[in-house]
Structures are given as structure tokens and as C-alpha cells.
């Protein structure tokens with residue numbers, strides 16, 4: 175598999191909350207222009223794993239390598255420095271602020287005097303939302319006044335706006351309608367073509383089969399295995415998720 | 430009819446909450462105006478109310494940030510007293526020994542000392558809250574007790590007076606104003622700046638191709654802003670300085686005093702300080718990253734953290750700012766009284782919190798405006814001054830203010846539920 179250096183390597187990551195081993199010595203990797211699906215039952219540890227990459231949690235142990243170099247990610251600011259962008263399962267929006275303020279939160283556009291430039295941010299937000307969700311119009315409303323899908327669009331817009339190299343999507347389409355879901359799928363294809371690496375967490379096997387190159391399956395905090403999507407069937411994946419059973423053919427060894 | 434009115438106000442861009450507060454204020458003024466045969470609506474009373482509001486209102490602007498981020502600061506009243514006493518002792522006992530009695534630098538040193546002391550005390554509280562994660566309620570409750578006690582130790586309970594004469598001007602009074610001419614100049618400049626800011630913002634929005642208010646609505650708002658500023662200056666410039674003070678002031682300036690020489694007060698310096706604080710705090714709240722992070726953290730602390738905002742450090746800054754504003758308020762309060770006794774600032778924390786909350790700051794976090802808090806402080810002071818002027822005694826005043834506070838918050842909750850905000 176060593177055609178080039180991986181964009182991301184997470185090696186032997188573990189973390190526990192109280193007594194629960196949420197992530198138990200898991201290793202995954204991601205190459206440029208690749209989409210890797212993360213699958214697993216509820217509570218398998220998927221979100222926790224990617225939150226370690228995005229800086230929300232600090233791992234109890236293990237290493238993160240980015241572009242072949244060891245990376246230290248202690249907080250979300252560090253992750254942003256490595257061009258890691260994340261769409262969180264909880265969306266992580268400040269409900270009282272409007273969509274533009276959320277999109278640029280922590281990276282506001284400012285005027286030459288250093289003042290927050292709300293008008294410029296709204297103009298940019300209108301542009302990107304036009305690509306993602308053309309029906310979106312509530313630009314001056316706080317995001318608490320938006321529908322679940324509209325909120326999700328804002329979270330997606332925030333992750334793709336800043337030229338991510340590594341994109342983490344934690345169930346990005348859970349609240350979206352069919353048309354918007356289709357647009358996100360197209361977006362993923364497009365970003366992939368641009369050479370961005372994407373971790374996609376999803377419960378939808380069809381999505382994963384369609385969009386992902388490889389899939390890593392977790393169960394009870396442990397990695398069941400990583401497989402090439404082309405070489406397995408839906409049922410193989412389901413077997414991995416539910417039974418934790420490794421498909422007989424082509425499976426990568428796991429440490 | 431009601432729909433039409435709603436549409437009218439909507440195109441003006443005024444939110445109903447602001448209208449409600451202004452309505453409440455006007456009602457209070459009219460009711461007390463009638464009850465006092467117009468005395469309450471005299472320039473003299475407006476001047477006094479404006480001066481009496483200043484100290485609490487300055488602190489209330491800082492309390493907005495504290496409450497927006499889901500914290501509370503119970504220590505501001507005691508801190509005001511502690512700072513006031515320390516700075517008074519500085520002027521009365523310590524500095525005269527170093528630079529000499531009546532030295533010109535005393536008031537400047539005193540002002541810096543007050544603000545610095547507030548910022549340092551506040552930052553320390555903020556550090557305990559942000560980094561050691563002790564709840565703000567407890568930390569500032571501790572501060573409430575500590576500062577009140579420390580205040581006593583500064584002078585072993587001795588009242589400090591009189592304060593430095595220049596310092597005293599910061600508290601208002603006949604001399605502590607801009608005077609007529611400067612007040613007009615101030616009013617005109619302020620009106621021009623307000624109009625320019627509104628028009629520039631309109632231009633910027635139009636440049637981006639956003640929908641802007643209809644021209645007539647913009648014209649009304651611009652006229653209203655400029656009109657209010659000028660009207661305020663005009664009222665302050667209609668309150669003549671009483672005879673005794675006139676004699677003192679003319680003598681100081683080497684002018685001969687005659688019976689028909691009339692000078693008016695103009696805008697009081699503490700009110701000027703309050704206006705500057707209000708503008709600066711509004712800019713901080715709405716136009717700086719810091720302000721944006723305050724509201725984001727109040728709305729969803731986890732999201733703010735995930736967006737790379739250092740919420741712990743933010744907490745330190747918020748409480749340092751609250752402390753600095755308490756320092757400014759302490760200057761105003763002690764200068765106004767020209768003396769500091771161990772009771773200075775008692776119960777102020779509750780007035781400040783009440784002003785912010787009446788002004789629409791939600792204790793659940795995320796919502797609150799600077800102008801709201803200032804109007805809240807003005808409403809509270811108007812109520813108290815009004816009741817005092819019709820002879821309601823202090824205990825009953827407290828009872829009324831207590832009921833008003835609860836009522837105002839209930840109205841706010843109903844309003845929020847209706848508007849879904």
C-alpha cells in the first residue's frame with residue numbers, strides 16, 4: 175500500500191473515559207484524494223477517534239502523523255493549522271449567531287482596522303451556500319431558527335470554505351433531504367478530485383459503497399479491520415459491523 | 430392597525446425589545462412627572478438621574494459580557510468599595526507624602542490605579558473561574574466577602590475625605606460638567622458621527638448588494654439619532670447652575686458675579702464617561718473578535734472551543750474587563766460623594782445585575798446588548814429617583830424594585846418564547 179506518503183496516519187490511538195475504553199489501540203490512515211469510510215455501531219468509538227484528530231480530545235496514547243511527519247494536536251487550533259476541517263456530528267454551531275458568524279467563527283474576516291467585517295462575511299456565506307444549498311435564504315437569522323438540514327449545510331459550508339486538506343465528516347448527511355444529500359455526494363467527489371483526503375463517518379452502507387475507497391470498521395472501540403470497498407460486498411461490511419467478523423478475503427493485517 | 434405598526438417598526442429596523450424598554454422608561458417618566466407636578470421632568474432632575482445612573486450603568490455594560498458567557502459577578506459592589514477606599518487613601522494619605530498635597534498628578538495616578546486595580550482583581554477571579562474551573566458564582570461570592578473585608582483594612586474603617594479637587598470633577602456636580610459651549614460642541618460632533626456611521630453602514634451593505642432599509646426609514650432613524658443627541662444636550666444645557674456654585678466658579682475664573690449672569694450645567698463628566706464606555710463596549714461587542722467570541726461562547730461553549738476559541742483565556746479577559754469597568758465606576762461613585770466610607774458600593778452588585786437583566790441579558794447565556802443594560806440602569810434609577818421624589822421611603826422602594834425586576838424578566842421570557850429567539 176506504500177505508493178506515496180499517507181496524508182494522515184493515526185497509529186495505535188487509545189483513549190478511555192472513566193473505565194470505558196472508547197478507542198482501543200486503533201490505527202487508520204488516509205491518502206490524498208481518498209475517501210475512507212468509518213463504520214460501526216452506535217458507541218463504537220468513531221466520533222471519539224476523529225475528535226482526537228480534530229483536536230477536541232487528547233489521546234491517552236498513540237501517534238498522529240501528517241504528511242509523513244509526526245504531528246502534535248493538542249487542541250482544535252492545532253488541527254486547523256494542519257488544514258484539518260471537521261463537520262461534527264453535533265454540528266458545533268453557536269445557536270445564537272447567524273450563519274455567517276458561525277461559518278467564520280474563530281477566523282473572522284476583518285477590516286483594515288481589525289474590526290469584524292460582517293458584511294463581507296455575509297457576502298462570502300451567500301456565495302458558498304449558493305453552491306451547497308441554493309434554497310437557503312435565512313442569512314440574518316440565528317442558526318437556532320434554521321431547520322436541521324439547513325444547520326447541517328452551514329456546518330458543511332464551514333468545513334469546505336477554508337481549503338481543507340484533510341476533511342472529517344461525521345454523519346454529514348444525517349439530516350439532509352435527498353436533493354441536498356445528492357449535492358453533498360457531488361461535493362465529496364469534487365473535493366476528492368482536488369486531492370483532499372476525507373474521513374467519512376456514516377451508517378449508510380450504500381453511501382459508503384458509493385463514495386468511499388476504503389472502509390475501516392470499528393466495534394466496541396476496537397478496529398475490526400480496513401477493507402477496499404471494491405473487494406467486499408454490502409453483506410461483508412454488515413458482518414464486520416454487527417459481528418465484528420473479518421471478511422475472509424483481502425483484509426489488512428491489524429496490530 | 431397592529432400589523433401596520435409592526436411593519437412600520439420592522440422597516441425602521443428597531444427591535445421590539447428596545448421599543449419595549451424605551452416605552453417602559455417613558456411611562457415611568459410620565460407617571461412620576463404627573464405625580465410631581467412636572468418636577469420629575471425638569472432639566473434638573475434629568476441631570477441628576479443621568480449622574481446617578483452613570484456608576485451602575487458603566488458596570489452593567491461589563492456585566493453583559495459576564496452574563497452572556499453564563500457567568501455571574503457578585504463581587505462588583507464590594508470591589509467598587511475596595512478600589513474606592515484604596516484610591517481615596519492614595520489621594521488623602523499616601524500620594525501627598527510623596528508628590529506633595531494638591532499636586533497636579535494626583536488625580537491621574539488615582540484614575541490609573543483604580544482601573545488597574547480593578548483589572549488585576551478581575552483577571553485573578555477570571556483565572557480561577559476559567560483555569561481552575563471554580564464556578565463564577567462561588568469565586569465572586571468569595572470576592573464579595575473578601576473585598577468588603579479588605580476595604581476595612583485599608584484604613585481601619587476610617588472614612589477618607591476630602592478627595593483631590595480635580596479627581597472630584599469626575600463625579601459631576603456644578604463644576605464637573607462640560608459646560609454649555611463644550612456640551613454643544615460635543616453634541617454636534619456626536620450627532621455628525623452617528624449620522625456618518627449610519628450612512629456608511631448603509632453604503633457598505635448596498636455595495637455588497639444586500640437589501641437596505643427604504644430611504645424614508647433610514648431618514649427617520651438618522652433624524653431620530655441626531656435629534657436624541659441634540660435634545661439630550663439641550664436639556665442638560667437648560668439646567669442653570671445654582672447661585673452658590675456660580676459665585677465659587679466665577680471667582681475661580683476671575684469673572685465678576687452678577688445676579689443676571691446665568692450659566693447652565695451641560696453634560697456631566699460622569700455621563701460623558703458613561704457615553705464613551707457605552708460606545709466602546711458596543712464596538713467591542715459587535716465589531717471585534719473578542720466580542721464575537723463572547724457571544725459564541727455564551728451560545729454554545731463547546732462549539733466555541735471546537736472553533737479554536739480559547740474559552741479559558743476569554744474568561745480571564747471578560748472578568749478583567751469587568752474589573753476595569755468597576756474601577757471606572759468606583760472613580761465616579763467616590764468622586765461624586767467626595768468621600769469614601771466603608772459602605773461604598775453596598776448592594777451595587779445587585780443593581781448592576783438587575784440593570785443588565787432588565788435590559789434583556791439572558792441568564793441562560795448568549796443574549797444581551799450593551800445599550801439594553803444602560804437603558805436597564807436608567808429605568809432602575811428613574812424608578813428609584815421617582816419614588817424618592819414622591820416621598821416613598823427606602824424599604825418600600827426596594828420592594829417595588831424587586832417586583833419590577835421579576836416582572837421585567839417574566840416579560841422578557843414571554844417575549845423570547847413568542848419570537849422564538
Ligand SMILES: Nc1ncnc2c1ncn2[C@@H]1O[C@H](COP(=O)(O)OP(=O)(O)OP(=O)(O)O)[C@@H](O)[C@H]1O
Nearest residue numbers: 191194196214215216217218219220221222223263
Ligand atoms: N466525553 C465523553 N465522556 C464519557 N464517555 C464518552 C465521551 N464521549 C464518548 N464517550 C463514550 O465513548 C464511546 C464511543 O462514543 P462515540 O461517540 O465515539 O461513538 P460513535 O461510534 O460515534 O457512535 P454514534 O454512531 O452513535 O455516533 C461510547 O461508549 C460513549 O459513551
Ligand SMILES: [Mg+2]
Nearest residue numbers: 220221222263
Ligand atoms: Mg458519533
